[in-house]
Amino acid sequence: MTIQEALFGSNIDFLSHTLKNASKKVEQRSVQLTDGTSIVLHALGVLELVPVNKNTTVEPPKLILSAGIHGNETAPIEFCNTLINEVIEGLYPVKTPTLFIFGNPEAMVSGKRFIEHNMDYLFCGTHVKTAYCNSVDGQRAALIEQSVADFSEGTHNINHYDFHMTIRNSVIEKFARYPFIPGRTTNPMQLQFLAFSGVSAFLFQTTHATTFSSHTAVNFGAESFTVELGKVQPFGQNELRRYNALTENLRTRLKGGWPAPRHAEHRVQCFVASHEIINTGNDFVLHIPEDINNFTKLPVGSVVWEDKEQNYRVQGQDEYIVFPNSKVGPGQRAGLMLRLVDMSAPNKTTEQSTLH
Numbered sequence: 360m361t362i363q364e365a366l367f368g369s370n371i372d373f374l375s376h377t378l379k380n381a382s383k384k385v386e387q388r389s390v391q392l393t394d395g396t397s398i399v400l401h402a403l404g405v406l407e408l409v410p411v412n413k414n415t416t417v418e419p420p421k422l423i424l425s426a427g428i429h430g431n432e433t434a435p436i437e438f439c440n441t442l443i444n445e446v447i448e449g450l451y452p453v454k455t456p457t458l459f460i461f462g463n464p465e466a467m468v469s470g471k472r473f474i475e476h477n478m479d480y481l482f483c484g485t486h487v488k489t490a491y492c493n494s495v496d497g498q499r500a501a502l503i504e505q506s507v508a509d510f511s512e513g514t515h516n517i518n519h520y521d522f523h524m525t526i527r528n529s530v531i532e533k534f535a536r537y538p539f540i541p542g543r544t545t546n547p548m549q550l551q552f553l554a555f556s557g558v559s560a561f562l563f564q565t566t567h568a569t570t571f572s573s574h575t576a577v578n579f580g581a582e583s584f585t586v587e588l589g590k591v592q593p594f595g596q597n598e599l600r601r602y603n604a605l606t607e608n609l610r611t612r613l614k615g616g617w618p619a620p621r622h623a624e625h626r627v628q629c630f631v632a633s634h635e636i637i638n639t640g641n642d643f644v645l646h647i648p649e650d651i652n653n654f655t656k657l658p659v660g661s662v663v664w665e666d667k668e669q670n671y672r673v674q675g676q677d678e679y680i681v682f683p684n685s686k687v688g689p690g691q692r693a694g695l696m697l698r699l700v701d702m703s704a705p706n707k708t709t710e711q712s713t714l715h
């Protein structure tokens with residue numbers, strides 16, 4: 360029996376196994392590679408690499424690579440599957456304990472973001488609420504939280520990259536959101552790793568969220584990011600060469616290394632949220648075209664939204680808009696306004712920061 364057959368039965372790999380069994384319960388099974396590395400299929404779409412790290416004084420951070428928390432965001436599912444295939448084929452030895460997660464298999468099969476509820480709002484225990492706990496998405500969030508808890512036992516040295524894609528076009532193709540934890544400072548190594556992988560902007564969140572990356576940061580002390588990788592495409596239609604740098608750098612991480620810069624310098628832009636646009640329900644109007652790109656600059660003086668009593672006008676310095684959506688109901692977020700900041704001097708604003 361081949362390793363693939365032992366893990367995935369008649370399916371050729373992890374991705375096809377996940378899609379084929381999307382609505383089924385899968386029993387745990389594991390195999391060992393010739394170098395002693397174990398590959399454990401814990402549950403549907405949850406696969407762990409357990410290397411044998413003998414005589415290592417410094418263990419690399421444990422790695423969580425998740426994709427498909429939104430089922431139709433397929434490119435990262437495809438390149439994670441490629442990495443798993445490479446490991447199974449024995450192309451290189453794995454030195455980093457790694458948990459791969461394909462988030463929402465039923466949504467992946469349906470080509471949808473989610474089935475009933477946006478799963479990326481259901482973490483930090485939100486899935487237990489009555490409104491969510493019986494849904495496909497809520498139950499999947501519960502299973503993922505349990506898998507992460509098992510994987511993380513005994514360590515806080517965890518790096519988590521939760522890969523996503525955006526619905527709309529973006530002025531900046533690849534950007535990463537860093538969850539908010541009061542008082543913490545950003546690890547520059549993390550920013551470098553992502554910058555070397557083609558991420559050219561960071562959005563530092565300023566309020567608590569119930570996303571998957573926030574869950575691992577808050578509850579497991581992980582250095583975690585929600586990494587947005589460009590516009591969604593169906594399976595098989597992604598230009599995977601756009602992720603070559605990221606895939607190569609993840610390969611280096613699996614081998615226990617840390618990637619080197621690919622260019623003399625990597626320029627990034629750092630943003631913080633300046634204003635959350637909420638549909639006030641009071642004759643709320645969003646003055647932003649429906650098809651506007653993420654990170655479109657709105658100059659000083661632009662009126663972004665208004666209702667019967669108030670409006671929001673860009674003041675002081677130019678701002679940028681992401682995730683605009685006028686269709687949300689009252690009380691829900693209709694977009695996020697950002698300002699550029701210089702991370703090396705947070706009180707200063709700047710056009711660009713440079714990571715070497």
Ligand SMILES: [Zn+2]
Pocket residue numbers: 428429432522523524
């Ligand atoms: Zn997403």
